Amino acid sequence: MSFKADDVQAVAHLARLAIDDSRVPDYARDLSRILDLVEQMNQVDTEKVDPLAHPLEMAQRMRDDDPRESVDREAYQAVAPEVRDGLYIVPRVVE
């Protein structure tokens, strides 16, 4: 797989990542090399192998649905870029 400049910008858009045009050629080269490495996986036949998402194959633990101490909203919002009246402020979404 060889990444082109357009591919880099298309994936960057999916990832909501602004990439300066000057860096695109380097990224295209690096990502192509990484995919060449990754494609070494194709040297083995895994047709009959089940995927393994988690090393210990543990079951999802359940807990009782009972109330707990809630988070301290003020402390959590103290690190936010912009807050007003307990709400996170972002640029206008709906005109």
Next chain:
Amino acid sequence: MHELSLAEVSAALKRGEFSSEQLTRALLERIERIDPDLNSFITVDSESALAAARAADRRLADGGAGPLTGVPLAHKDIFCTRGLRTSCGSRMLDNFVSPYDATVVERLAAAGAVVLGKTNMDEFAMGSSNETSYYGPVRNPWDIERVPGGSSGGSAAAVAAALVPGATGTDTGGSIRQPAALCGITGLKPTYGRVSRWGMIAFASSLDQAGVFARTARDAAMLLQPMAGFDERDSTSAQDEVPDYLAQMEATDLDGLRIGLPKEFFGEGMDPVVSSVVHEAVKVLEGLGAELREVSLPSLGLSVPSYYVLAPAECSSNLSRFDGVRFGRRCDDPVDLEDMYKRSRGEGFGAEVQRRILIGTYVLSAGYYDAYYLKALKCRRLIRDELRAALEEVDVIAGPTSPETAFRLGDKTGDPVRMYLSDINTIGVNLAGLPGISVPAGFADGLPVGLQLVGGYFQEGRLLGVAHRFQEATEWHRRRPKVYL
């Protein structure tokens, strides 16, 4: 005082040879003097450290002290610390002060440890050389023109230079074991799920595991003890009972212990000097009664390729939380929401993190999922099954932690794939979720070489025991970089 091991510090504090405050002051002074060379700390918190030391001294006087009471430590800057900046080595979190403590931080504080500060690391733990940090590279105390390894390079360098007797780290693909090897210290990555991930900033959630750096296996056992154990706030926390690691370590007998040597651990790209140092080290274990056997892990070569699908995939998902809304960097004057997301992330993340987000997004995108992500999960099973089968035949697997000694700064930054291959012997262990330890095994051209030992699930005690017997028989772990004696 700085030259003492963690166990020696613990005993000296109990005997009242010096106070925790005296020791803390001495180490803080040492950090101020030496760390400008190494850059191993991102944040030093003298005030809180001294307050914790004084509290520990009161407990030592009361007789209510535990083994870690008053012992100075440092945390990798990936662990959230309440009221203290947690940057994860990133510009994205340069202004982030966590509203809560990670479980690891909480448990070590409850055990009485004194935290001197937060150590430098590759940005979001993505790197093998500590060169991707927003705060600049860490330098290896054995040769400051060389890297300390990564991603927990700051913790490793700080322990190697005796700025602190122990430190925490995290290991997703080798980020504890490889820097421990390159800095000539002991580093333990426990079984996946053994130590809580709560409050540890996520990189790849099915691989991330917290662990420890120290100068001896005994010290590592002492540090691991309070960190290990079930945490209901971490949904993948292991519920298995935590044994007494020091007791298991002391009880370990090498007589008849089966040690497997996978030929794949000594494969292509291996520095022959490193390889011979590790063979010598393994002979020491044989001399102590262990039985050496060859084992085979034919799919090990798939570990780096499959890891570079799985880890970026998980990272691209985990790092989507950094959007400029609730915490972390926000760009100036965003014109709309999308512009805010894109520019905040573009400015906040460095090149390696961006590369991994791009790869991860790509392999998860429509039409590519089966070819990459699903294929990698299948390879993961092959690798896990082979390691598990080998650990039926032998008790411990051994080999070089890293294929080479510390490389020069800048040597691999131009080629990410060459950098990735530094972790060829460590990544399989993460894919399988097994515990692994790196112990100082000797030197190649004046630079430390690490011996990696891998054990079965939840056999940290045995690994520490084998490492301890090796350290009883050798002096490599006592060697210290001359400049920082």
